[in-house]
Amino acid sequence: MTGRLWALGLGLWAATLAAAPSPLRVSFHHIHVNDDKARHLLEYYGKLFDRSTTHDAAIGAVHGIESGGIYLLVTEVPRPPVDEGAAGWHFGWGTVSVREAYDRHRMQEIEWTLPLESFAKDLHVHLESEDPIAAGNWYRDTFGAELETEPSNAAVQPLKAMYRRPVAIARLDGVALAIYKSAAPLQPSPGHRIDHLAFTADLAAARVAALTVLNDSGRLGPFETMTIEGPDRLAIELVGPQILPRHSGDVVPARRHR
Secondary structure (H helix, E strand, O other): OHHHHHHHHHHHHHHHHHHOOOOOOOEEEEEEEEEOOHHHHHHHHHHHEOOOOOEEEEEOOEEEEEEOOEEEEEEEOOOOOEOOOEOEEEEEEOOOOOOOOHHHHHHHHHOOOOOEOOOOOOEEEEEEEOOHHHHHHHHHHHHOOEEEEOHHHHHOOOOOHHHOOOOEEEEEOOEEEEEEEOOOOOEOOOOEOEEEEEEEOOHHHHHOOOOOEEEEEEEEOOEEEEEEEOHHHOEEEEEEEEOOOOOOOOOOOOOOOO
């Protein structure tokens, strides 16, 4: 009888594993921001980094900077975009930890010695979430991110947001997503300062995955894209292969999936 129960348990475990979908194979591609002074913003970021590693770039009509296949893209908008109220909060460079409040982390960035090595090195994005643990689980299960959590940080809501500690950190392709507990419901990210994040992906695989799709087919310069909704209504652009001939303003094909 014991043997039968053990076999039944093993069978259920195997069935669970078989039913669990595999994460999409993705690589971090870009942060896309909106700004009413895009040229000045790009000049500012261009001065932060070693020019031998970080270059001016454009994908189609969208200009930015690039390092190691990771981009910051900036869209010019007619008026200053809203900074807060959506999942995208800040981005920066350096180490992040669930044991360190954002304000203390920010002080390390103030003490930078310029130029920094590259835009891609130690890049991280600070995100807000109504449920940071669930958000971290999404990046782990959907994109295969490595996940670190500290649930007790969610119970502490300082008067100033900068004193919060991340509840979860999802690490993916050398980029860290530090996720904080939001104090209020969050709005869709498009149109905010941080408009969306982007990852290269197999679009055919993404289209059959259990994802919330915002746009099934789009274009970014010569590349085919689709846009999905990530945790907390964050727009996530998935960048597929190059489908159109390259022109002088286009970039080289997107990086291979890891």
